[in-house]
Amino acid sequence: MLSVSTGCESRQRESNPPPPAAVSEAPAPAPDATRPVEQGAQPARPLPQEEQATGGSGQLVSVADLVEAVKGSVVNVDVRVRSPGLQDHGDLFERFFGMPGFPGEGGPAPRERIQQGAGSGFLIEPNGLILTNNHVVENAFSIRVRLDDGREYDAKVLGRDPLTDLALIKLQGNVKDLPFVRLGDSDEVRVGDPVVAIGNPFGLTSSVSSGILSARARDIQAGPYDNFLQTDAAINPGNSGGPLFNARGEVIGINTAIVGVGTGIGFAVPSNMAQVLLPQLQKGKIRRGWLGVSVQDLTPELARALKVQQDKGAIVTGVEENTPSARAGLQQDDIITAVNGEPVESAHALTREIGFRSPDETVKLTVYRAGQPREVRVKLAERPDLEGSSTEPSGDEREESGRRLGMRLQDVDPRLVPGATRGALIIEVEPGSPAERAGLQPGMVIVEAGGRPVNNPREFAQAVRGQSPGSVLLLRVQLGESRLLRALTIPEER
Known part of the structure; x- marks a missing residue:
């Protein structure tokens, strides 16, 4: 590589x-x-x-x-x-x-x-x-x-x-x-x-x-x-x-x-x-089409083993339940060779072709199953945030949640926080703020809020927005190798 x-x-x-x-x-x-x-x-x-x-x-x-x-x-x-x-x-x-x-x-x-x-x-x-x-x-x-x-x-x-x-x-x-x-x-x-x-x-x-x-x-x-x-x-x-x-x-x-x-x-x-x-x-938001399949490249050797004449395409290696591919009847070992009549030469090309289409669009796939061609129509869904890289909610919303609580957060960088791969890293706590009263300190990583995992500051902001003023949100935080509980009182809107 x-x-x-x-x-x-x-x-x-x-x-x-x-x-x-x-x-x-x-x-x-x-x-x-x-x-x-x-x-x-x-x-x-x-x-x-x-x-x-x-x-x-x-x-x-x-x-x-x-x-x-x-x-x-x-x-x-x-x-x-x-x-x-x-x-x-x-x-x-x-x-x-x-x-x-x-x-x-x-x-x-x-x-x-x-x-x-x-x-x-x-x-x-x-x-x-x-x-x-x-x-x-x-x-x-x-x-x-x-x-x-x-x-x-x-x-x-x-x-x-x-x-x-x-x-x-x-x-x-x-x-x-x-x-x-x-x-x-x-x-x-x-x-x-x-x-x-x-x-x-x-x-x-x-x-x-x-x-x-x-x-x-x-x-x-x-x-x-x-x-x-x-x-x-x-x-x-x-x-x-x-x-x-x-x-x-x-x-x-x-x-x-x-x-x-x-x-x-x-x-x-x-x-x-x-x-x-x-x-x-x-x-401000990217929406992508999604099939819900795992795929790999079709090679000439695999084509011979699967008894198909094509030597380029994407082999379906897995079909996720309750996804567009499952609802359309795609099966393991199906070979996708075209989308709307345009050839698909590799798994990567299929991922790119589908990803740049709109959710809810219906596409026609050319599929080989047991060596025989067929056409399968699939209504795409919206691609989930598989990499955890979503930019929603916006940075302004995250900052507003932080100001309201009196702290600033950022994504966890494993280089900065050894042993932590996810969560919301606290980088500043305002004296006298709800965050300080809850015992939160810079260097702590919020990994759970209200019993639900927190993977990043965006998810923490979502958890806070779901709370009513005066309620108490139970947080689980990581500090070094220790996990601690903190009770955060949600303040009135500023």
């Missing part, structure tokens, strides 16, 4: 590796052929075929006009994220359960540490809509965006999708008539075509690199919908969320990950994937 890291710059460490997830289911242009983007609601003008920055040999000659036309749309994204600090200011990844003075039975509380990070993004609308990576803005309490001309704005997250590492943010204030670029057709770009990356690697704003598209449809084990474009255009920490342009000045990828640092191998989310998700990102 490749050792892949994101291209997001952290000022406390060089890069933040993404959590691995197993897959479940032309002539040279004339001197003034292009112009810089002017202020006004006009996108960077796609270069006509005769003006593309390519020579007669098809090799990239100059990207100067292209860069001048689009660079005003590329932005720097600075974020701040809260992390619990160590009493002795030790390294973030140092063990601090069991350390002398760790909060608990009389020990002092750790000081909060603010992590700063930087990434890139690009404007897709003149009113300040920006596409970037989820890992750039995830858990950020402050987002500051700097434009190429030096102007700065605060921004807020409209929607995030951890499974494709995409996020949509919007500039705050009276924002209009900003330069922006259009998303191109990533299916049209061919291996060997020239590409240009613009971003802010290592804080070096508006850095440009060029290369070619090296490969398509790469699965780097970053998520269930991996379909990355691979490029040799230089991508480094800080490039995350920046655009990958074709020779017409259209965005055909969102730069996301690299193999090591300085290896010359980078990966970008295809623009067509972002195009499909944009309406949902604007609404």
Whole structure:
């Protein structure tokens, strides 16, 4: 497996590796052929075929006009994220359960540490809509965006999708008539075509690199919908969320990950994937189709053993009860070879094809059973949060619950809390608050509320919202290797 890291710059460490997830289911242009983007609601003008920055040999000659036309749309994204600090200011990844003075039975509380990070993004609308990576803005309490001309704005997250590492943010204030670029057709770009990356690697704003598209449809084990474009255009920490342009000045990828640092191998989310998700990102919630099956690739050897002529497809290895697949009559060892007549070449391709369809949509599957083809119609359901990466409820709701109780929470990071893999980590408790009166302290992990497991701060916020003012919510918390009970009185609404 490749050792892949994101291209997001952290000022406390060089890069933040993404959590691995197993897959479940032309002539040279004339001197003034292009112009810089002017202020006004006009996108960077796609270069006509005769003006593309390519020579007669098809090799990239100059990207100067292209860069001048689009660079005003590329932005720097600075974020701040809260992390619990160590009493002795030790390294973030140092063990601090069991350390002398760790909060608990009389020990002092750790000081909060603010992590700063930087990434890139690009404007897709003149009113300040920006596409970037989820890992750039995830858990950020402050987002500051700097434009190429030096102007700065605060921004807020409209929607995030951890499974494709995409996020949509919007500039705050009276924002209009900003330069922006259009998303191109990533299916049209061919291996060997020239590409240009613009971003802010290592804080070096508006850095440009060029290369070619090296490969398509790469699965780097970053998520269930991996379909990355691979490029040799230089991508480094800080490039995350920046655009990958074709020779017409259209965005055909969102730069996301690299193999090591300085290896010359980078990966970008295809623009067509972002195009499909944009309406949902604007609404703040991603809904995906779901079959409810486990699948694996059909290989030529398995095809012979199953006595079918096809050698590409997805073999059903399990059917979950009370799911669309079970209701449609799919069975173990069925081979799915097409969706609505479009061929399915692998289990990963099936997962991606279904996942980008709407829940409640009915699809026609071409299925081979005992060597005989048949058509099966399935009404899809909404995919559950199998990875525990849901962004619902919103961060504002989580923060409101925390302020109401007088504490701040964040997801558990096993590197910070050895022995804990789930729960809501308390990072700050306000003196005199309901949380303090309940005996809650920074460093504790809430793992149960009202008798129900708590996997993250979102689930804790849901548990709190279900309580009436004045009621007492029984919490189970983890502190080091100990499990303790706490009684939290729910206050009146502020």
